[in-house]
Amino acid sequence: MNHPRSPSTLRSVALLLPLLLVAACGEVPGVRDSTTDTVTPQAEAIDGLFWFSVILGTVIWLIVMGLLAVPIWRSWQRRKRSEAAEQVYAPTERGPIRYDVPASEVDGPIAVADPDHIAEAEADHRVRSRLIWWGGMILPAIVLIVLLVYSAIVGNAVAHVEEDGQLEVDVIGHMFWWEVYYPDEDIITANEIVVPVNTPIRFNLTTEDVIHSFWIPRLHGKMDMIPGRTNIFTFEANQTGSFRGNCAEFCGIAHAQMVAYVHVVEQDEYDAWVAGQQEPGQSVSAAGEEVFLGAGCAACHAVDGTSVARVGPDLTHLASRQMLAGGIVPNTRDNLATLIVEPQTLKPGIPMPATRLTDTELEDLLDYLEGLE
Ligand code: HEC
Ligand SMILES: [Cu+2]
Incomplete structure (x- = not known):
């Protein structure tokens, strides 16, 4: 065992502090999670449940x-007293004998003989057994029941939203991105x-492969995406903004x-977005479309009319998205190029093959992708 103040302990504390500070800064500029x-x-x-548990836990602690x-304080007091009466002498025939024992222990048998001490000891015993019953069983049971009831109430309250005018969206987990489908639109x-904004929303969560967990901290708690099951995630945002979240269940490299964004916008902005998404995908670059089809991209990606593939994200309106590759980098021409030429550099573990293209082919393909509004 290390001495409590050995250099290695000091070093780990010194390393831990900045680490905690850095962890507190783990925020994307402009986006709070x-x-x-x-x-x-x-x-x-x-x-509310979180703070209730934290405060209750702190008070109990x-x-x-x-x-x-x-x-601890009592034993200090006792030690102090015994130090004061360090030497205890008992007279015998051969003169005083020194006992090298603390006074407190010599007290023992005398205390039992003393009726006052007996009463005191009994009272002490009663206090102790009451402490065990109340502190060890009754109070913890009450605290647990209160927490159980409160969390059941919260769980029930967050499981439903108003059904009238509810917007339904299917969110499907893939390694390592989120497929999003609006059935009514x-x-x-x-x-x-x-x-x-201010509309009851219902996400139907499921997965195409392994278990993922959908989590947008500012909107709701975590919810698992389980193969063969649909979990319902309901909320109603009362504020516009972009809310970020990450897959919360380890699903692979x-x-x-595997980042998700929920963009909460005003109703008219939403309507305009829907209208834009409902338009057929237009390609501004016929040469680029040829590259797209020729390079085998359509085996995994659908662009309106090119295929029905769902292995990778639908690219029909790719240019309308702000981020790329599971929400990790901005949707720029440079990032698109890296994604196509060396996807493993942009996102190690991505199930998308690198594609070899001539410079002209790449530029045409990028024109095509950037034109998918
Ligand atoms: C074997 C299947 C496969 C092939 C072939 C493929 N991709 Fe992908 N692609 C994927 C997958 C899977 C993702 C999502 C990966 C992730 O984000 O984790 C992806 C992501 C993308 C994205 C990002 C989309 C977004 O919204 O984040 C673009 C753009 C893209 N691919 C373009 C292409 C192009 C162009 C080609 C052809 C040169 C191509 N892909 C070939 C599987 C494929
Ligand atoms: Cu995941």
């Missing part, structure tokens, strides 16, 4: 620490989900780069 900075009644209810301090997109 905090669970406590809520924008829906659902997240707010969960936040302080009480327990206080109770622990009592015997017949829109298909990826990674960025656009929804109107690029799990940490």
Whole structure:
């Protein structure tokens, strides 16, 4: 065992502090992911439960620490007293004998003989057994029941939203991106989900492969995406903005780069977005489309009319998205080029092959992709 203040302990503490500080800074500029900075009644209810548990836990911890301090303090007092009466002499025939024992232990048998001490010991015993019953069983049971009831109430409250005027969106987890389908609007997109503000929303969560967990901290708690099952994730955002989240269930090598955005916008902006998404994909570059089809991209990606492939994100309206590759990099020409030529550099573990193209082919393909509005 290390001495508590050995250099290695000091070093780990010294390393840990900046690490914690850095962790606190893990924020994308302009985007806050905090669970406590809520924008829906659902997240707010969960936040309430969180703070209730934290405060209750802190109070209980302080009480327990206080109770622990009592015997420690008492034993200090006892030691101080015994140090004061360090030497105890007992007369015998051969003169005084020194006992090298603490006075407190010599007290023992005398105390039992003393009726006052007997009463005191009995009272002490009663206090102790009451402490065990109340502190060890009754109070913890009450605390657990309160937490159970409160979390059941919160769980029930966040499981439903108003059904009238509800917008339904299917969100399907893939390694390592999110497929998004609006059944009523017949829109298909990826990674960025656009929804109107002040409208009850229902996401039907499922997965195409392994278990993922959908989590947008400012909107709601985590919810698993389980093969063969649909989990319902409901919320109503009362504020516009872009809310970011990450897959919260380890699903493979690029799990940490499986980012989702929910863009909450005003109703008219949403309507305009829907109208844009419902238009057929237009290609501005016929040469680029040829490259796209020739390079085998359509085996995995659909662009209106080119294929029905769902292995990779639908690219019909790729240019309308702000981010690329599971929400990890901005949708720029440079990032598109890297994604096509060396996808593993952009996102290690991505199930998309590198494509070899001539410079002209690449430029044509990029024109084509950038034209997919
Ligand atoms: C074997 C299947 C496959 C092939 C072939 C393929 N891709 Fe992909 N592609 C994927 C997958 C899977 C993703 C999503 C990966 C991720 O984000 O984790 C992806 C992502 C993308 C994205 C990002 C989309 C977004 O919204 O984030 C673009 C753009 C793209 N591919 C273009 C192409 C082009 C152009 C080609 C042809 C040169 C191509 N892909 C060939 C599987 C493929
Ligand atoms: Cu995942």
